Amino acid sequence: MRIVVQVKLLPSPEEAAALEATLHAANDAANWLSSQAQSRACDRDRTRMALQSLAYAELKARGWSAQPALHVIRKVADAYSTRKANLKAGNHGAKDTGRYRRIAGAPIRFRHDAAHPYDDRCLSWQIDTQTVSIWTTAGRIRNIRFVCSPGALRLIGESRKGESDLLHRDGAWFLIAGCEVSATPVNRRPSGWIGVDLGVNNIVTTSDEGEAFAGEALNKYRRRQIRIRAELQARGTKSAKRKLRKSARREARHAANINHIISKRIVAEAERTGRGIGLEDLTGIRERVRLRKPQRAALHSWAFAQLTAFIQYKAERAGVPFVRVDPAYTSQMCSWCGHTEKANRATQQLFVCRSCGVVAHADHNAARNVEARAKYVWAAVSQPHAADASGVPAASLALQGRAVDRQNTSIREISRVS
Template sequence: MKVVVQVKLTPSPEVATALEATLRSCNDAANWLSLRAQDREEDRDRTRKALQSFAYAELKARGLSAQPALHVIRKVADAYSTRKANLKAGNYGRKDSKRYQRIADNPVRFRADAAQSYDDRCLSWQYDAGTVSIWTTAGRIRGVPFVGLPGAVKTLAEYRRGETDLVHRDGIWCLIATCEVPAADLNTEPDGFLGVDLGIANIATTSDEGEPFAGEKLNKYRRRQIRIRAELQARGTRSAKRKLKKRACREARHATHINHVISKRIVAAAERTGRGIGLEDLTGIRERVRFAKPQRVALHSWAFAQLAAFVKYKAARAGVPFVQVDPAYTSQMCSWCGHTEKANRPTQELFACRSCGVVAHADHNAARNIAVRAEHVWAAVNQPHAADTSGAPAASAAPQGSRS
């Protein structure tokens, strides 16, 4: 399985200047080549081979070495392939729309500090010394120190494969590499599933009894960030825009940290008890579901897809089965008797079955339903002869909430 590992470079001011000049030169060359690619009428004339045939010599003349020149050609060709796929898929609107025409008729642009790929000929690692040797337009620079978590450095040393990206973000230099980490042996006979309900009031709630993950404390943080963003947007000054950009990066890092913590705890709980993990599939939820304005703000302010991706890859590394299920009616179905009714959920947090009278936390009830559905999905795939895909919970399950 592929795992992305990031370490931080700590270059001296002179080395940082050389790295900045290198990114600028590479992206200037990419923009020059992008203009030439846009002028070519056929898509087949924008492939790597077609672009290399006329641009390689010019890129070398611009001060790029052989491998960096090839990386620039590939970056431009891949950008046009991605644009073609998005245009064809309708991601930029209909063909007669202004947005479609604007994107199709203008060349792809690259920022001056956009990331640049390095292969092993241009960048080498000295893991024991904690340094790298890297190509720049000013020549090869050796002994550039890097820092990272011990586990990340160990993963790099053992499993790094392919290229490494040099990234300059918010004044910080990073190297991002892909590692091919062997997955653990999958537990093919899990002892049930741990259901996970994702939500707005509570980011994640499991089918086990216990407190939900990242509840009121995180919501206070999010509300504060929303209020500060609104104040800065109302000002509209240059300094306010700079602060908005800085805060956006800080919020993204905070969300990533919280998602890592939550996913690690979920996977650890499932691994410890020999169970699999069932997660609701929220793909396209922003387009499918209609929310009130305050809920829309909360929904768009959290990376649920990132949390699901973290749970998935951590589960694979631990050998824990992972399935995603349809979340339809999980919040309205009683996980004890199976009765489904909208009135079963009178408030955001309360679930009260109108049939059997069980009272429970709404998210916990939904997580129990997700756990049952995950078992049926797993059985349908791995034990099709014995699978019951109805998705309905067993009516005889012992209730764990209070009855009214």
């Protein structure tokens, strides 16, 4: 499996100036080539080979060496491939919308300080001295120091493979290295599952007695950050804008740290008990839900996709089974009897089943539903020819999981078996 490791460079002022000039020159060249690529007739004219035949000689004439010129070409070609895939998937709207036409009809632009890739011909690592040698437009610079954690240093020394990206952010220089690590073989016979419910009041609640992570304390921090930003924006002075810039990534760093802590605890518990992890598939949740303005701010201020990615890659490294389940009606379905009704959700935190009368924390009930569905999805994936009590193949039921009545039947059958 592939993971990335970030290290911080400590260049001198002269070295930093050379790195900055190189980054600006690379992105200026990428913007020029992007304009040329946009004017091409069709998508096949924007592939790496087509752009290389178009621009390689021009980039060499501009003073670029062979390998850095190829990196500029690949960077632009990959950007257009990504845009093509997003347009095809409908991520920018339908073809007849203004947004689709605006994005498809404009050349891709690269910021002056956008990250730029390097391979082993342009960048070499000296692990023992913690220095790097890197190509710049002013020549090759050697012995630039870098700092990182001992674990990151070990990963770079043992598992680094492929390209590394040079990044300038908040006045600091970073290298982001790709590493190939061997994943632990997945436990194909988990002893059970940990259902994970994602929410706003409690970022994460598990099916283990409703254990909640990052609840009120984190919400207080988020509300405080929103209030501080609003006050600084309303003030509008130079010092206020300076403080806004200084704290721009503070909440993002805090969120990443909390997400790492949460994901590590969940995966460690699953590995210790030999269980798998079931997580709600919240892809596109921001576009699907309709919320009032205060709730909207709370929903958009947390990196749920990042938390999901952290749990998934940590689970893969530990050999813990990981599945995503359909989140539909998990908050309305009783995890004890399977009765589904909107009125079951009495309040934000209270779940009261109108059929069997069970009373539970709403997030804990949802996590139990996720746990049950994870068992069912895993059975459908690992035993595609197995059939449930009704004789219907499990894989077929999993694919048709959006049918609520069939979902309820499946969950009740699992509850009786387990």
